[in-house]
Amino acid sequence: SQQGEEDPQALSIQEGENATMNCSYKTSINNLQWYRQNSGRGLVHLILIRSNEREKHSGRLRVTLDTSKKSSSLLITASRAADTASYFCAPVGYQKVTFGIGTKLQVIP
């Protein structure tokens, strides 16, 4: 399977700071996706980066991908209390997508 492993498992920062989460995976991928989950809810897709891309931006989100190291990072700039959630990476091969345990981010107002 393509399971991603997020690091750290928990992160606590002050509002306004940047939050960086990392993801490592083991096999080759077509793309890598990041999802967000608010407490007790379903996951919401945030951003997709293809295997031939190195960096992608979407609003306050910046994702990097290093296929040689099989790793990705998600940066949330100028964090807000509303960013408090769990974040999951999902390396995608052909069909099945496997999610890891996620990074639990707490943004303190």
Added chain:
Amino acid sequence: DVKVTQSSRYLVKRTGEKVFLECVQDMDHENMFWYRQDPGLGLRLIYFSYDVKMKEKGDIPEGYSVSREKKERFSLILESASTNQTSMYLCASSLSPGREGNIQYFGAGTRLSVL
């Protein structure tokens, strides 16, 4: 916007009961998935389906079955509920592989308690 609707947000059932969790999507997606999510274990894939009447086992299919009689509906069945099936269940759907990069759209989840 894609909408994935799970029939219940909360369910309480007794051990041994047959439990049906229903999921409906409104975007004509080929793929549908059932996951369970437990603290410290992340999301684990139970079953998935690539087409009507097709099903494939995921990583933890034991104790579960599924039904996909119509493209928009994917049901998860607990034949005889047990306490270790107490969990959050998440349904998701996506377009066929190669389209939209396999982005998955999730329902809000069903928190099932088996007593």
